Amino acid sequence: xxxxxxxxFVLRYGHRPGRDKRxxxxxxxxxxxxxxxxxxxxxxxxxxxxxxxxxxxxxxxxSMFFEMGINSEKYCLEWKKNNGAIIHLTMYGLHIxxxxxxxxxxxxxxxVVIGAKKVPGFFYEIADYNVAIGNQPHxxxxxxxxxxxxxxxxxxxxxxxxxxxxxxxPSLRGKRVKRLT
Amino acid sequence: xxxxxxxxFVLRYGHRPGRDKRxxxxxxxxxxxxxxxxxxxxxxxxxxxxxxxxxxxxxxxxSMFFEMGINSEKYCLEWKKNNGAIIHLTMYGLHIxxxxxxxxxxxxxxxVVIGAKKVPGFFYEIADYNVAIGNQPHxxxxxxxxxxxxxxxxxxxxxxxxxxxxxxxPSLRGKRVKRLT
Numbered sequence: 001x002x003x004x005x006x007x008x009f010v011l012r013y014g015h016r017p018g019r020d021k022r023x024x025x026x027x028x029x030x031x032x033x034x035x036x037x038x039x040x041x042x043x044x045x046x047x048x049x050x051x052x053x054x055x056x057x058x059x060x061x062x063s064m065f066f067e068m069g070i071n072s073e074k075y076c077l078e079w080k081k082n083n084g085a086i087i088h089l090t091m092y093g094l095h096i097x098x099x100x101x102x103x104x105x106x107x108x109x110x111x112v113v114i115g116a117k118k119v120p121g122f123f124y125e126i127a128d129y130n131v132a133i134g135n136q137p138h139x140x141x142x143x144x145x146x147x148x149x150x151x152x153x154x155x156x157x158x159x160x161x162x163x164x165x166x167x168x169x170p171s172l173r174g175k176r177v178k179r180l181t
Numbered sequence: 182x183x184x185x186x187x188x189x190f191v192l193r194y195g196h197r198p199g200r201d202k203r204x205x206x207x208x209x210x211x212x213x214x215x216x217x218x219x220x221x222x223x224x225x226x227x228x229x230x231x232x233x234x235x236x237x238x239x240x241x242x243x244s245m246f247f248e249m250g251i252n253s254e255k256y257c258l259e260w261k262k263n264n265g266a267i268i269h270l271t272m273y274g275l276h277i278x279x280x281x282x283x284x285x286x287x288x289x290x291x292x293v294v295i296g297a298k299k300v301p302g303f304f305y306e307i308a309d310y311n312v313a314i315g316n317q318p319h320x321x322x323x324x325x326x327x328x329x330x331x332x333x334x335x336x337x338x339x340x341x342x343x344x345x346x347x348x349x350x351p352s353l354r355g356k357r358v359k360r361l362t
Contacts, residue, residue, distance in 0.1 A: 022204055026320035033317035060318060092349055092356040097335065124354050134338035135349035136214035137241060138326070139207035145323035146330050154278065157315035168273055168316035173305050175273040 007109045008151070009038035009065070010144065013072045014117035017046040025052045026141045027114060031064065032056060034148035035156035036112070038065035042072030061164030076111065076126050084109040085128045089143045090119065093130030100150050103129060112147065114140040188290045189332070190219035190246070191325065194253045195298035198227040206233045207322045208295060212245065213237060215329035216337035217293070219246035223253030242345030257292065257307050265290040266309045270324045271300065274311030281331050284310060293328065295321040 010031040015024045024041070028049065031039045041049055045068050053066045076086055085108040103110070106128075113123050124130055133143040148156060169176040191212040196205045205222070209230060212220045222230055226249050234247045257267055266289040284291070294304055305311055314324040329337060350357040 019203075022201075023207065026204065026322055029317075029319040030323045033315055033319040034323075056318060090356075092352055092358075094351050094353060096338070098351075121355070124356075127354075130352065130354060132349070132351055133326075134214055135351055136210075136342070137237060138210040138214040139322050141207055141320050141322040142211045142215075142326035145320070146326050149327050149330070157277070161317070168313070170275050170279075170313055170316055171273055171311065172275060173308075173311060174302070175271075175305075177273075 006107065007037040008035070008148070009040060009109070009111050010036045011040045011042055011072060011075060011111055011113045013042045013113055013115045013119060013123065015041055015044055015046065015049070016116060017044060017048065020116045021046070021048050023141060024049055024116065027144055028053055029056060030141055030145045030148070032062055034145055035152050035159060036064060036148065038067070040070060040075065041068035042070060042075065045069040057163070059165050061161035063162060073122055076113070076123070079111045080126065084111055086111045086113060086126055087129045087131055087147070088113045088119070088123050088127035089133065089140065089147060090115070090124070090130050091132050091135050091137055093132040095135065096131055096133050096147065096150060099129055099131055103131075104151060112144065114144055116140070187288065188218040189216065189329070190221060190290070190292050191217045192221045192223055192253060192256060192292055192294045194223045194294055194296045194300060194304065196222055196225055196227065196230070197297060198225060198229065201297045202227070202229050204322060205230055205297065208325055209234055210237060211322055211326045211329070213243055215326055216333050216340060217245060217329065219248070221251060221256065222249035223251060223256065226250040238344070240346050242342035244343060254303055257294070257304070260292045261307065265292055267292045267294060267307055268310045268312055268328070269294045269300070269304050269308035270314065270321065270328060271296070271305070271311050272313050272316050272318055274313040276316065277312055277314050277328065277331060280310055280312055284312075285332060293325065295325055297321070
C-alpha cells in the first residue's frame with residue numbers, strides 16, 4: 001500500500017481446477033480488494049482463474065500482478081533467496097494477535113501462502129511465520145481477508161484502483177455506480 | 182459473545198446446492214469461528230451443508246444454532262417483528278467504517294444477511310444497514326469474517342467452544358492438537 005514500499009504477494013497452493021474454482025476465485029478477489037500486490041496460482045494452469053482475474057481488473061481496475069503454473073516450492077525457495085519473508089496461514093499456527101505487530105514491522109516483502117488441499121510440511125518449515133486467524137477451522141478466504149485487514153489496519157478498504165471503469169457510490173439502500181470512462 | 186446478551190445470526194440467501202456447496206460451507210464455518218450464535222440456510226434444504234455443520238460441531242464444539250429451508254423473506258419479516266435489526270452485507274452499501282460504531286451500540290439482536298446469487302431488492306429495503314466491507318467486489322466469506330471481526334473487535338478469535346473433542350495448540354511450526362475427551 002501507499003504507506004510502505006514493502007510488497008505483499010499471495011501464493012495459492014494446491015488448487016484443483018473444477019473443485020476449487022470458486023474458492024480460489026474468492027481468494028484472488030480478496031487479495032486484490034485487500035491490497036495485495038500479486039497473486040500466484042501455484043503448480044497448475046487454470047484458464048478459469050485467469051479469466052476471473054482479467055475480468056475483475058478490466059472492470060474494477062487495479063494493478064495486481066498475476067501468474068500461474070509456477071512450482072510453489074521453488075517459488076518459496078526463490079522468495080527466501082531474494083530476501084523475502086514467508087507467512088503461511090494455517091489454523092495450527094501462532095495466533096495472529098501474538099505475531100501481527102512483529103509482522104507489521106517486517107521490512108521484507110511478504111509472501112502469504114494459503115492452501116487448498118492438505119499443505120505439505122515443506123511450507124510449515126520454510127515459513128518465517130505460521131499464522132492462525134484463530135485456531136478454529138474456517139476458511140482460507142476469511143483467513144486471507146482478516147490477515148490483510150489486520151496488517152493494513154483497515155486502510156486497504158479505502159484504496160482507489162487505477163484504471164477502473166466503474167466505481168460504487170456507497171448507498172444506504174440499493175445499488176449505485178459511477179461510470180468513470 | 183460473553184460481553185453482551187445481544188445475539189448475532191447469519192442468514193445465507195440464495196444458496197444453490199452443488200454449485201454453492203463449498204462457499205456456503207465456508208460461510209457457515211466462519212459464522213461459527215467468528216462468534217455468530219446461529220446460521221440459517223434460507224429457502225433450500227441441503228444435507229451437505231447440514232452434514233458440514235454437524236461435523237464441525239462434533240469435533241470442534243460450540244453451540245451455534247442451525248436451521249435450513251425456511252423462507253428467507255418471511256424470516257426477515259419475523260425478525261423485524263420480534264424487534265431484531267437486519268444487516269445486509271453488500272459491496273453497494275455504506276462503508277463499514279462509517280457504520281460499525283453505530284452497529285456496535287445496536288441493542289437489538291442482529292441478523293446478518295449474505296447472498297449467494299443476485300439478491301432481490303427486498304433485502305436492501307428491509308435491512309436497517311446495508312454494509313460494504315469496502316466497495317470492491319470480493320467474497321461473502323471475507324465480508325462476513327471482517328464484519329464479525331470488526332463487530333467483536335477481535336475478541337471472537339479467542340473464544341472457547343464447549344464440547345470440543347480437540348483443541349489446537351498454537352505452534353511456530355507443524356500441527357499440534359490436544360485431545361479433550
